Amino acid sequence: MIKLESKIPQGPLADKWNNYKSHLSLVSPANKKKLDIIVVGTGLSGASSASALGELGYNVKVFCFQDSSRRAHSVAAQGGINAAKNYKNDGDSVYRLFYDMIKGGDFRAREANVYRAAEVSNLVIDHFSAMGVPFARDYGGGLDTRSFGGVQVSRTFYAKGQTGQQCLLGTYSSLNRQIAKGNVTLYTRRDMLDLVMVDGKARGIITRNLLTGELERHSAHAVVLATGGYGTVFYLSTLALGSNSSAAWAAHKKGALFANPSFIQIHPTSIPVLNDYQSKLTLMSESLRNDGRVWVPKEKDEKRKPNDIPEEDRDYYLERRYPAFGNLVPRDVASRAAKERCDAGYGVGDTGLSVYLDFKDAINKQGEKVIADKYGNLFEMYEKITGINPYREPMRIYPAGHYTMGGLWVDYNLMTTIPGLYSVGESNFSDHGANRLGASSLMQCSGDGYFILPYTIGDYLSDEIRTPRFSTDTPEFEEAEKEVKERIARVMAVNGTQTVTSFHRRLGKILWDSCGMVRSKEGLEKGIEMLDQLEEEFWKEVKVPGTADEYNQELEKALRVADFFEVGRLMCQDALDRDESCGAHFREEFQSPQGEAQRNDAEFAHVSAYEYAGNKQKPVLHKEPLVFENVELKERSYK
Amino acid sequence: MNFKLKIWRQKNAATKGKFEDYTLNDVSPEMSFLQMLDYFNDKLITEGGQPVHFEHDCREGICGSCGLYINGRPHGPLRNTTTCELHMREFEDGSTIVIEPWRSRAFPIIKDLVVDRSSFEEVMLAGGFVNINTGGALDANTTPINKKISDRAFDAAVCIGCGACVAACKNSSAALFVSAKVSQFAMLPQGKTEAAERVEKMVAKMDDMGFGFCSNTYACEFDCPKGISVEFIAQMNREFFSAKVCSHKK
Ligand SMILES: Cc1cc2nc3c(=O)[nH]c(=O)nc-3n(C[C@H](O)[C@H](O)[C@H](O)COP(=O)(O)OP(=O)(O)OC[C@H]3O[C@@H](n4cnc5c(N)ncnc54)[C@H](O)[C@@H]3O)c2cc1C
Numbered sequence: 091m092i093k094l095e096s097k098i099p100q101g102p103l104a105d106k107w108n109n110y111k112s113h114l115s116l117v118s119p120a121n122k123k124k125l126d127i128i129v130v131g132t133g134l135s136g137a138s139s140a141s142a143l144g145e146l147g148y149n150v151k152v153f154c155f156q157d158s159s160r161r162a163h164s165v166a167a168q169g170g171i172n173a174a175k176n177y178k179n180d181g182d183s184v185y186r187l188f189y190d191m192i193k194g195g196d197f198r199a200r201e202a203n204v205y206r207a208a209e210v211s212n213l214v215i216d217h218f219s220a221m222g223v224p225f226a227r228d229y230g231g232g233l234d235t236r237s238f239g240g241v242q243v244s245r246t247f248y249a250k251g252q253t254g255q256q257c258l259l260g261t262y263s264s265l266n267r268q269i270a271k272g273n274v275t276l277y278t279r280r281d282m283l284d285l286v287m288v289d290g291k292a293r294g295i296i297t298r299n300l301l302t303g304e305l306e307r308h309s310a311h312a313v314v315l316a317t318g319g320y321g322t323v324f325y326l327s328t329l330a331l332g333s334n335s336s337a338a339w340a341a342h343k344k345g346a347l348f349a350n351p352s353f354i355q356i357h358p359t360s361i362p363v364l365n366d367y368q369s370k371l372t373l374m375s376e377s378l379r380n381d382g383r384v385w386v387p388k389e390k391d392e393k394r395k396p397n398d399i400p401e402e403d404r405d406y407y408l409e410r411r412y413p414a415f416g417n418l419v420p421r422d423v424a425s426r427a428a429k430e431r432c433d434a435g436y437g438v439g440d441t442g443l444s445v446y447l448d449f450k451d452a453i454n455k456q457g458e459k460v461i462a463d464k465y466g467n468l469f470e471m472y473e474k475i476t477g478i479n480p481y482r483e484p485m486r487i488y489p490a491g492h493y494t495m496g497g498l499w500v501d502y503n504l505m506t507t508i509p510g511l512y513s514v515g516e517s518n519f520s521d522h523g524a525n526r527l528g529a530s531s532l533m534q535c536s537g538d539g540y541f542i543l544p545y546t547i548g549d550y551l552s553d554e555i556r557t558p559r560f561s562t563d564t565p566e567f568e569e570a571e572k573e574v575k576e577r578i579a580r581v582m583a584v585n586g587t588q589t590v591t592s593f594h595r596r597l598g599k600i601l602w603d604s605c606g607m608v609r610s611k612e613g614l615e616k617g618i619e620m621l622d623q624l625e626e627e628f629w630k631e632v633k634v635p636g637t638a639d640e641y642n643q644e645l646e647k648a649l650r651v652a653d654f655f656e657v658g659r660l661m662c663q664d665a666l667d668r669d670e671s672c673g674a675h676f677r678e679e680f681q682s683p684q685g686e687a688q689r690n691d692a693e694f695a696h697v698s699a700y701e702y703a704g705n706k707q708k709p710v711l712h713k714e715p716l717v718f719e720n721v722e723l724k725e726r727s728y729k
Numbered sequence: 730m731n732f733k734l735k736i737w738r739q740k741n742a743a744t745k746g747k748f749e750d751y752t753l754n755d756v757s758p759e760m761s762f763l764q765m766l767d768y769f770n771d772k773l774i775t776e777g778g779q780p781v782h783f784e785h786d787c788r789e790g791i792c793g794s795c796g797l798y799i800n801g802r803p804h805g806p807l808r809n810t811t812t813c814e815l816h817m818r819e820f821e822d823g824s825t826i827v828i829e830p831w832r833s834r835a836f837p838i839i840k841d842l843v844v845d846r847s848s849f850e851e852v853m854l855a856g857g858f859v860n861i862n863t864g865g866a867l868d869a870n871t872t873p874i875n876k877k878i879s880d881r882a883f884d885a886a887v888c889i890g891c892g893a894c895v896a897a898c899k900n901s902s903a904a905l906f907v908s909a910k911v912s913q914f915a916m917l918p919q920g921k922t923e924a925a926e927r928v929e930k931m932v933a934k935m936d937d938m939g940f941g942f943c944s945n946t947y948a949c950e951f952d953c954p955k956g957i958s959v960e961f962i963a964q965m966n967r968e969f970f971s972a973k974v975c976s977h978k979k
Pocket residue numbers: 130131132133134135136153154155156159162163164165166167168169170171172253254280281282283316317318319328329330333334336337373375492493514515516517528529530531532533535
């Protein structure tokens with residue numbers, strides 16, 4: 091029987107982490123060398139974990155599916171990274187960052203974890219700066235910041251529109267330093283396909299060498315999953331195409347609970363769908379809402395070009411509905427507001443599924459050069475994709491699947507319900523509740539890896555120093571490898587007539603319609619039914635060409651899509667179970683007369699963590715109550 | 730739109746590759762180049778063929794995974810554009826498009842259009858970092874950096890490590906890639922202390938990995954999707970010579 095123990099330390103919020111980490115057990119330097127740790131993932135969370143653990147002297151193996159660790163999806167983050175430095179003297183503090191995240195997450199995150207994330211954010215910025223990450227600076231040579239949605243202070247550090255790239259390259263360099271020293275071994279072009287358990291503990295993984303198809307066994311004293319988000323479940327999303335849920339799902343099947351699977355952020359500003367073959371939606375960073383104004387025409391059948399529509403015929407609906415935050419309302423609010431306008435018939439573009447993001451006023455006020463300095467690369471990206479110059483004409487944008495707040499359930503130590511299995515970064519559920527505030531993921535990923543996991547994992551490993559390095563020639567590894575082999579053989583054997591992508595596209599559409607920005611009981615139930623049917627068809631009709639023992643990109647995709655069916659079903663189940671609206675989870679049945687989300691704190695102030703019960707079996711729901719001792723549960727208003 | 734595609738097909742590193750000719754009809758001008766290849770692969774698969782392997786991930790010009798040699802140019806005809814950002818509206822309807830992998834001794838072909846770029850990683854491992862431990866960093870604002878210098882370091886740091894510079898160069902030189910990395914660190918106070926050792930190690934590794942010499946034709950800058958300037962090569966050379974002079978004196 092699984093018991094959820096959050097292991098939140100006693101004591102006042104602000105002292106918890108400091109006190110706790112001073113009392114954690116340590117591993118001596120001589121013993122660290124004898125302990126092996128596997129880290130899966132080389133994004134900000136994985137690369138920071140691996141390099142910090144390598145630095146401490148553990149023997150680390152790190153894995154990614156790309157050809158280089160620096161291509162992990164973190165590289166694509168654009169707008170910035172938060173820290174409570176208060177460099178702008180505008181009233182920021184660790185507490186305020188904590189409060190903004192708790193409120194932004196619509197009171198569905200654990201206070202202690204969020205506070206700690208805010209607390210270590212300052213260390214992260216100092217560390218990046220020391221590694222030579224070229225953040226934007228002002229003329230005095232100090233670091234510059236900007237504002238992001240859902241907050242009223244300026245705490246977002248940035249490197250033009252390439253903050254993720256610069257942070258990841260910095261982290262990559264610290265990882266390389268440990269690889270060069272021999273503390274970390276990097277395995278690229280590997281897919282983790284299973285987790286190996288020995289005596290109830292995580293003890294290794296099975297990977298597939300993507301170039302040869304060979305299945306490999308790796309053992310360790312502890313395993314860390316840093317495998318990112320699963321927003322690609324929608325097929326069209328802002329994520330890199332390889333992003334997947336397979337590693338986390340393998341862990342889930344072995345006993346790791348999956349928390350809040352339906353909390354998926356739909357980002358308000360992505361370039362809209364332009365054609366039927368679209369494979370990806372490109373994000374236009376939230377930072378643009380600092381200077382861009384969102385609007386639609388006041389008339390439904392407006393035929394004029396955007397620049398020909400005079401001020402009085404424009405509806406700046408965010409400024410109208412939310413005067414206090416205006417264009418900088420949080421993402422869930424902005425996304426739903428865009429959908430509301432489009433559904434009501436005011437959308438623009440051929441499909442009517444987009445709204446304008448206009449920089450005319452900002453350019454008039456600040457000049458084109460200043461705007462180019464802040465957003466140059468984003469404007470270029472927009473023009474390349476759409477052929478429209480956003481300096482001259484407003485951008486067209488629409489919401490797109492973006493970030494998974496849900497993920498593997500972890501306790502305060504970032505350990506899942508499987509002893510010895512940790513989860514960091516976007517792959518865990520920990521810090522963002524039902525909605526993530528902009529620029530707080532890079533912050534969480536780096537904080538988890540550099541400044542939290544290295545402490546908490548030591549506490550676990552201090553009990554493992556007598557466990558010798560073990561062989562992979564054991565029945566447990568044998569069995570896990572056999573299961574993987576059978577799964578691969580099964581999908582290869584179908585030999586149907588339809589491509590993997592065609593299934594992924596249909597799967598994504600079902601989920602977008604039933605478990606996207608707006609959900610309903612009826613829609614979700616229908617969604618589950620359709621997923622069942624499509625999954626059945628997949629196992630009869632999918633075609634994977636080539637063989638399993640060669641470089642086979644279609645096979646890689648097929649294994650991921652096969653897992654997405656199960657993930658999708660769990661998302662719908664979670665959305666059904668949660669009879670309230672909170673953050674990104676908006677159930678049509680639960681809204682105020684003004685169309686705002688209506689939480690139900692009496693019944694739903696908890697984390698929903700699901701236990702796997704077999705495919706198509708109803709998962710077992712465990713609830714972790716959320717206790718708010720430091721903030722008052724309030725209606726989340728941005729008016 | 731309709732196209733004739735001439736694509737390099739190669740089963741694996743051990744077998745010889747060759748160009749295959751295909752026709753592809755009903756391409757929409759709004760498709761990106763990689764969407765066109767997806768569409769083409771879907772057709773191949775449903776007709777019982779083997780899909781063309783190519784690398785990609787972010788599809789927004791930042792991860793550096795994609796890299797195709799299109800009509801004789803790395804990343805195709807547009808400047809400052811990666812393959813994944815290229816759109817079919819840039820091609821003439823009815824024309825032939827020749828698609829090849831990067832060609833360089835330092836980047837062996839793995840399959841079809843996929844090459845092995847791990848030689849770049851080896852160069853980075855030789856010294857592309859600042860030797861600083863986690864924790865204990867001073868407050869970020871205790872080291873002010875002149876905005877111009879920090880912006881300049883950023884201009885070098887935007888390299889996505891795709892390898893187009895090597896593919897563009899008749900000598901397969903990696904000078905632009907290596908110089909961007911060397912310069913970024915050498916310009917910032919955090920990386921300056923070790924600048925001399927770093928440039929020596931990285932340049933030595935670059936030579937070991939089989940990259941050719943730079944003969945200043947600037948093809949790399951022209952084809953770099955991120956517009957990295959050849960001025961960084963000059964900077965690397967300066968760093969390198971002054972490092973050599975210093976180590977001689979010692
Ligand atoms: C377009 C975009 C812009 C964003 N902008 C911002 C921003 O400005 N600020 C911000 O704070 N956040 C931003 N985010 C969110 C943020 O980028 C991500 O949440 C964060 O980078 C995730 O990092 P990670 O380390 O958890 O995972 P990732 O960076 O996604 O890395 C996952 C790693 O796991 C590996 N992996 C995955 N599956 C497997 C497997 N089965 N086997 C082996 N390896 C595997 C991959 O190879 C990769 O190395 C943005 C997100 C997107 C999509």
